[in-house]
Amino acid sequence: MKFHFYEIIVDRKYVYRVFNVIKNINIRDVSIHEDKTSFLVDSADAEEMLHILKDNDIRILEIHEKGIYTKIVDKFIFKVAVIFALVFVTLLIVSSRFIWEISVEGNYTYTTNKLRNYIYSQSIREGTAKKDIDCEELEKSIRRKYNDISWVCAEIKGTNLIIHIKENYITEISKQETKPYHIVANKDAEIVSILVRSGVAGVKAGDKVKKGKILISGMVDVFDESDQKLFTKPCNSDGEIIGKTEYQYKDKLKINYKSKKYKKGYSYFLPAIRGYKWVKTGNTKNRNIQCRDIRLKGFGDYYLPICIQKYTIRPYSVTQRKYSLKEAENILKKRLDNKLLIMEQKGYKILEKNVRIVKNRNFYVYLGRIICLEPLGRVSYISETEINQVNMENESIQNETDKY
Secondary structure (H helix, E strand, O other): OOOOEEEEEEEHHHHHHHHHHOOOOOEEEEEEOOOEEEEEEEHHHHHHHHHHHHHOOOOEEEEEEEOHHHHHHHOHHHHHHHHHHHHHHHHHHHHOOEOOEEEEEOOOOOOHHHHHHHHHHOOOOOOOEHHHOOHHHHHHHHHHHOOOOOEEEEEEEOOEEEEEEEOOOOOHHHHHOOOOEEEEOOOOEEEEEEEEEEOEEOOOOOOEEOOOOEEEEOEEEEEOOOOOEEEEEEOEOEEEEEEEEEEEEEEEEEOEEEEEEEOOOEEEEEEEEOOOOOOOOEEEOOEEEEEEEEEEEOOOOOEEEEEEEEEEEEEEEEEEEEOOHHHHHHHHHHHHHHHHHHHHHOOOEEEEEEEEEEEOOOEEEEEEEEEEEEEOOEEEEOOHHHHHHHHHHHHHHHHHHHHO
16 A cells, blocks of 8 residues: 555535445545545555546545655656657667677787787678678688688577687588588698598698698498499598798897886776777877777677777876896797697697797897697688589489499
8 A cells, every 4th residue: 555545535515424434445444524534545456446446426526546655756757767768678679670789709910909900801790780790701702811710600599699610620521511521731731640530631641731622531432242433422521730830930029229217197087989999099199098898788799889988098207218138038038838738728738849039130039940740721611613613513323333
């Protein structure tokens, strides 16, 4: 009753009739005055109570809606909350037709920003309509651009475009791909070992191969008991290939550099549309400006087109300095160690590293070679032309068989 109830005021002369006609309705706080009578009834019984009063010609003077519910509804903030909820739902429905987040998973060598920038160059960015995104074509484009990426899967979940990548061929690929394919060399190498699970080996241990060479063919010949060829069928080739590769390593560091001494900074927040920045980030006028997007999302992978941007401003002073040979060598060695660590995480085995530091006019240069064992191979789909040609050969073999 305290949450939501009604106060009904009737003419005083009808008070006894009221008591006579109500049966299963509870009333409380009856107050009888000279010319009127008031009482309270729960909101669930209010409609039935009013019908009874009207049917019995009882004159109703006033009706007042009361309780905590009424106070909440009458509050301005409640009305604002309802409007906000309606706007949020509308925004969610409209924005669900577009992409508002681009995620990359499985990357080691290539940073998320680098891959995202490449995707931007393909005219795909936050705000692109889902219907305008060809996931299959995007997969092929990424694979052509980056030789170390052997498998790519682009999928749209909610308003999130997710790019899954594998930087080396592994057996998981055969479970993900649905179209038949060869495994081809993704770089020049010397074959150390090859294990074929499905398909036909195109090389053997000790062979030196060039990039693009078929390592495991996805075209398999099927023979009968007398070794007579029956037909050829395409399949998802599968196996493990280890190759010996050599990398020419080169990295450089400027001798002269600017040393920055940062002072106390400050931050502020601004609302924005995803992909848009109010302030240019980076270093400008002895200030470092960084921006971090605080993403807003509905549920799951349904990101919203709006976000909150946190801008951090850090003033600094600049001093010109020079790296010593020891400082430069430590920095360049750390870069090399990070690169080797990433290679080992990808399944590489470092056999030899022979690098040295050289100083020229403006740079310290770290150069040499790295020899390692690494998993080889990337997916190369079998073309429709090749499949049609095999089908024609199969028909020809079948016709010859039928003659006999």
